[in-house]
Amino acid sequence: MRFTLDYDQYAALARQTAAEGCVLLKNEKEALPIRKGETVSVFGRIAFTYYKSGTGSGGMVNAPYVTNILDSLKECKDISVNEELEAVYQDWIRENPFDMGEGWAQEPWSQKEMPVSEALAQKAAASSDLAVVVLGRTAGEDMDNSAEPGSYLLTAEEEALIKTVCSAFKRTAVVLNVGNIIDMKWVDRYQPQAVLYVWQGGQEGGHAAADILTGAVNPCGKLSDTIAADISDYPSTDHFGDAVCNVYAEDIYVGYRYFETFAKEKVSYPFGFGLSYTDFSVEVLNTRTDGMKAKLTVLVKNIGKTAGKEVVQVYVCPPQGKLGKPVRNLNSFYKTQLLTPGEGEEINLVVSLEKSASYDDSGVTGEKSCWVLEAGAYGIYVGTDVRSAKKVCEVQLDELCVISRLEEALAPVQPYERLVPVETGKKGTDGEPVLEIGKQAAPLRSVDLAERIRTERPEAEACIGDQGWKLADVCDKKVTLEQFLSQLSDEDLACLVRGEGMCSPKATPGIASAFGGVTDSLKAFGIPVAGCSDGPSGIRMDCGTIAFSLPNGTLLACTFNPELVEQLYEMEGMELRKNQIDTLLGPGMNIHRNPLNGRNFEYFSEDPCVAGTMAAAQLKGMGKYGVTGTIKHFAGNNQEFKRHDANGVVSERALREIYLKGFEIAVKEGHAYSIMSTYGPINGIWTAGSYDLLTTILRKDWGYQGVVMTDWWAKMNEEGEEGSQSNTIPMVRAQNDVYMVVSDSASNSANDNTMEGLADGRLTRGQLVRNAKNICHFLMRSPVMNRFCDREFDVCEEINNPAKDAMAGNLIASQKVEKEAKLDLTKLSTQKGVRAGYLLDVSKAGSYQMIFKMHSGENPFAQLPVSIFVNGVLQQTTTFNGTDNKIIERAVTISFTESGENQLTLFFGESGVRMDEILLVQE
Ligand code: BGC
DSSP, rough: EEEEEEHHHHHHHHHHHHHHHHEEEEEEEGGOOOOOOOOEEEESGGGTTOOSSSSSGGGOOOSSSOOOOHHHHHOOOEEEOOOHHHHHHHHHHSSSSSOOOTTTTOOOOOOOOOOOOEEEEEEHHHHHHHEEEEEEEOBTTTBBHHHHHHHBBOOOHHHHHHHHHHHHEEEEEEEEEESOOOOOOOHHHHHHHEEOOOOOOOGGGGHHHHHHHHHHSOOOOOSSOOOEESGGSTTTTTTTTTEEEEOOEEEETOTTTHHHHHHHHEEETTTTTTTTOOOOOEEEEEEEEEEEEEEEEEEEEEEESSSSEEEEEEEEEEEOTTOOOOOEEEEEEEOOOOTTTEEHHHHHHHEEEGGGGGEEOTTTTTTTTTTESSEEEEEEESSTTTTTTTEEEEEEEEOEEEEEOOOOOOOOOOEEEEEEEEEEEEEESOOOOOEEEEEEEEOOOSHHHHHHHTOOOOOOOOOOOOOOOHHHHHHHHHHHHHHHHSSHHHHHHHHTTTEOOOOOOTTSSTTTTEEEOHHHHHHHHOOOEEEEEEOBBBOOOTTTTOOBOOOHHHHHHHHHHHHHHHHHHHHHHHHHHHOHHHSEOOBBOOOOTTTOTTTGGSSSSSSHHHHHHHHHHHHHHHHHTTTTEEEETTTOOOTTTTTTTTTEEOHHHHHHIIIIIIHHHHHTTTTTEEEEOOSEETTEEEEGGGGGGIIIIIIIIIIOOSSOOOTOOOOOOOOOOBBTTTTTOOOOOOTTOOOEEETTTTTTTOOOSHHHHHHTTOHHHHHHHHHHHHHHHHHHHHHHHHHTOOOOOEEEEEETTTHHHHOOOEEEEEEESEEEEEEOOOOOOOOOOEEEEEEEEEOOOOOOEEEEEEESOOTTTOOOEEEEEEEEEEEEEEEEEOOOTTOOOEEEEEEEEEEEEEEEEEEEESOEEEEEEEEEEEE
């Protein structure tokens, strides 16, 4: 494939997306945008250090640069920034540097804030009317948020800052650079005139936030979650965070489905809400019902003074029937084009009730295990957020309609009570029926799972040995995939289900895993090695290779603009292809069940229609360049605390309607062909070995034909037993095709029990062949297949690549290299993420020994990778261990292809390496 990757275009698209995701919650007295010629006083240390994403695997992109809000405002010609105030902050930040923490999941979720005295605020206010206060939060895997100051709540320092600034300034705008929603009670307390969520917008996020603040882009983002007054208002909060068992007692009543049905008064900002600098009228010109569909013509008109975009949202209010249902569910949405003042856009929307069907997991409708539409009136609501949407028509169904008939799958085994609505017969002030919270025993599993697995067990022909067929012969239709796989020994098949990583030398340096032909024997059958990398917000390459950092999941969802997301992910597709990576480990698409989940920043929304639509958009975008995303975490990764073990107890209905629904959309509409399961169990079975999840629902019900991989070092179990990392028998059986990750597949370095299972009959060869087919399907449609067979070479022309300069890092010194040279490292910081280098004048091209003299106070298990680049190209990553402060020597070989000027750059993947000198010796 031949393509041009223009980084300016990439940045422009990312900037536009990041701006379209910003959500303006409040804007009194036209506090924003910043007026032409105005001076703005910027408060808050996060204005200087923008959070491009959260932490953990989803945040480890080595970005070429990250724009911050302060500098981005300073780049705007028509406004000025209060420089005196800026200088005060700069001095303070020098004394109080950003605390990155040391090690995995150790970065604090918030930073110390600079105390601002009334005098300082008054002084700043004397030279400017408008204050912008920037506050931030990070979060990430392995640790949840807490309903405490510094996490979900503001710290006392932050509150004091807002209070002081609000009382000194005529107009104060608070800007939130956060991964997902936070507590908002302070808005009432201090009454800032404007409040803006800018989320975490990747490397262009600072620019995007400035675009919104200055009005270069008119805000048009909408909340993808409901913001309730207090964390205790979310019905999942009571059960969130348990180390052992997480009961989904709220059932399908997640987010606005709960609040609109039972607790409207607890909502501070409704789902779908977001302001603009202009006004729109939304008029439904025409409605037509047609069987189970309603067709609407809607006119959106810009009736204000500036150009902008609006999002039309269509909700369905189904009849309560026997199942009981939320009074609103999002059926579809549409974002308008940019409308100039006075301009209108006529939109035709088709509301398909099938999308709003319910799943009967109890049989109360007489149709157990079916998607149904109960008889009655389906109200269709149109508006610009869930609360203000107005009823525009009704679709009447005279009898129960069965949409699809499935088999019971994944139902809970542990008894518990779930929430159901109870009709009171009363009507509220809005004329709608008042529903009260009732409880009902969740229907438990009634099928024999072990029997299901047994009867559905595939058999396969015995191995016929090497016939000389290669995987390419299957692509060329010379042999069938079954014939091809019949050549592989049981041992080969067992090796094929093991992915290798992290940072396997068999794939692109620094990525999470290599899978497919990872052994010599598999390679000899012409099976290529595919590569996958984190994800979701850009490509993570731990060796230090620079990649584009994208906006986070919450932000993307808040754009309500799948077309734009698709365009952005076309660029990501090119970048993956350029780096020879077949799948990005993302999008993350779990439901925002509770605001305290530490990984919400990676995920989209509390609503499965939004999550599924956004995931599908990303997949379509990347798909244009022949690569894909691995949708994750399938399913129910809704809590980080004890994520490897805490059991999610959840009804089949809630799974099908809420937690699996987005994935179903991504599979059916986005044509996903790579999925990652989760670390933990659902209803007692670890998802990586859950037959009902990965076979009954995913493959049989949805028709999925791709590959499923575990999360990294996940556990599996036999029902009733504990999870274990080496128990691959249930994994293979369930069609979780690849175990991620082991260090060496050929030697079974992780000691898994696949071969044991084959020997004692717990597994059949047929089951392994089925995994092999899924893996080969993935490989055959991925770019690696043609590359491996020398059939297609990619030519990527890169233009405007900022990484070229960034790869060089800081220049420490220039030096001549004759036969030998000593590089002085005493001035070099070896902190995590530092990239620094030397400009070398090499008298002779060729190989050189690079002899490191290093020591580290860390223990011998600490992994401290250092990567060496010559002229921006990775030569080696060498991983040191801690040395308990003893000095050691290590030599690696590098080469200079040409004499003369060469850039030698070092990249430190972790903090803790101490080095004084490197010796370069010509070989
Ligand atoms: C995360 C995954 C990630 C994987 C590989 C795990 O810790 O849960 O989302 O893709 O690591 O980095």
